[in-house]
Amino acid sequence: MCIRDRVSTQSTWGSYMRTFGIVLASIVVLSATVTAVSVNSGDFQQLQGNFLVQLQATPAFKALSSSEFGSHLLETITTLLQTGGTFDEVIKLLEELKNNLETEQLADNSDFTTAKASIEGDIKLNREKAAKAVQEYGDATIQVKNLIVAINDLRGKLRNHKKQLKSILDQRKSLEASNAEEQREFAKRNGEQRQVIEVLGTLITDLTNKVLNAQGSLSLVEQKQLFDQIDKIGGQSPISVLVDLTSTFDQNTVRLIIGKLERLREAIKATLAADEANHEKSVATFKAMIEKLQELEDDIRNDEEKSKVQLKSSENAKISETERKATNELLEKQSNTAREASEAQLEVATDNYESRTADRSRSIAIITQVIQLLKASEQEQQAPAAL
Numbered sequence: 001m002c003i004r005d006r007v008s009t010q011s012t013w014g015s016y017m018r019t020f021g022i023v024l025a026s027i028v029v030l031s032a033t034v035t036a037v038s039v040n041s042g043d044f045q046q047l048q049g050n051f052l053v054q055l056q057a058t059p060a061f062k063a064l065s066s067s068e069f070g071s072h073l074l075e076t077i078t079t080l081l082q083t084g085g086t087f088d089e090v091i092k093l094l095e096e097l098k099n100n101l102e103t104e105q106l107a108d109n110s111d112f113t114t115a116k117a118s119i120e121g122d123i124k125l126n127r128e129k130a131a132k133a134v135q136e137y138g139d140a141t142i143q144v145k146n147l148i149v150a151i152n153d154l155r156g157k158l159r160n161h162k163k164q165l166k167s168i169l170d171q172r173k174s175l176e177a178s179n180a181e182e183q184r185e186f187a188k189r190n191g192e193q194r195q196v197i198e199v200l201g202t203l204i205t206d207l208t209n210k211v212l213n214a215q216g217s218l219s220l221v222e223q224k225q226l227f228d229q230i231d232k233i234g235g236q237s238p239i240s241v242l243v244d245l246t247s248t249f250d251q252n253t254v255r256l257i258i259g260k261l262e263r264l265r266e267a268i269k270a271t272l273a274a275d276e277a278n279h280e281k282s283v284a285t286f287k288a289m290i291e292k293l294q295e296l297e298d299d300i301r302n303d304e305e306k307s308k309v310q311l312k313s314s315e316n317a318k319i320s321e322t323e324r325k326a327t328n329e330l331l332e333k334q335s336n337t338a339r340e341a342s343e344a345q346l347e348v349a350t351d352n353y354e355s356r357t358a359d360r361s362r363s364i365a366i367i368t369q370v371i372q373l374l375k376a377s378e379q380e381q382q383a384p385a386a387l
Contacts, residue, residue, distance in 0.1 A: 207257060
């Protein structure tokens with residue numbers, strides 16, 4: 001049995017009954033002794049009777065007769081005296097009983113002090129555990145709130161990333177569509193301009209060779225060929241109008257036409273060169289915009305991956321902090337329950353200890369009064385003998 005259990009269950013009456021056993025055994029011995037030596041005398045019996053009368057007149061007698069312990073003690077004293085026991089023998093037995101009670105009280109004091117210190121240590125420990133659990137619960141609650149805000153922010157950020165990526169994709173598609181259309185238009189325009197330049201070159205060569213170099217004029221067949229070539233340029237061109245107004249293709253007229261053809265060819269070449277230059281710039285701009293969009297997309301995707309990692313980490317942390325809340329909430333309840341149980345245990349142990357101590361104190365006080373009366377009676381017995 002542990003000290004705490006021993007303090008709470010220890011019975012004062014167990015010690016008393018052990019003492020009573022010793023006293024009753026002494027009664028048997030004393031009775032035998034009295035029978036053997038026949039020491040009873042009329043005077044001594046009268047003193048014993050006087051003592052009993054005096055004892056009944058004292059407050060101690062009332063205390064003796066009103067308790068189980070006192071009744072047993074009174075019965076023992078009466079029996080001892082009535083069977084021939086001397087005052088000195090009774091006093092010796094009572095002093096032994098008093099010493100036993102005092103020794104028992106000292107042991108009880110030590111046991112109770114040890115048990116009290118142990119229980120108070122448990123109370124303090126559980127109070128500290130509960131306080132720490134409250135602090136941990138509060139910290140975890142704050143962390144959960146902060147993590148909820150962070151998680152919502154990260155989810156909003158991921159939604160924004162998706163919108164940005166969709167916008168970039170739409171821009172890329174729009175740019176690629178515009179670029180494809182521009183490429184088609186440029187290819188068509190460039191091909192037409194080169195064809196015109198080629199036709200103009202053919203016309204200039206044919207007119208130069210067949211009219212100016214030959215010192216002649218164009219035949220009807222050659223004129224038809226000329227018109228066919230001009231039709232490739234376009235029926236509404238200035239050259240076409242000029243040729244339509246020309247009835248003869250003499251050298252002066254042909255020189256005028258060749259001059260206009262050459263100027264037209266150079267103008268178209270200049271336009272072609274400018275168009276090609278602008279096209280190159282447009283292509284470069286398109287590529288630069290695509291690269292810029294790609295860089296922006298890469299940056300957003302990198303941010304998106306970081307946000308996903310942060311979101312996963314925050315969600316795991318929220319789960320952990322939520323578990324920490326629950327754990328410390330339970331720990332606080334368990335610690336308070338244990339503390340309350342220890343406090344109740346200490347209260348019971350204290351009440352029992354104080355009750356035992358009060359019982360012993362009263363018993364010791366009664367025994368002390370009885371011893372004083374016995375000593376006084378013993379002195380009365382010795383006084384006639386001295387005379």
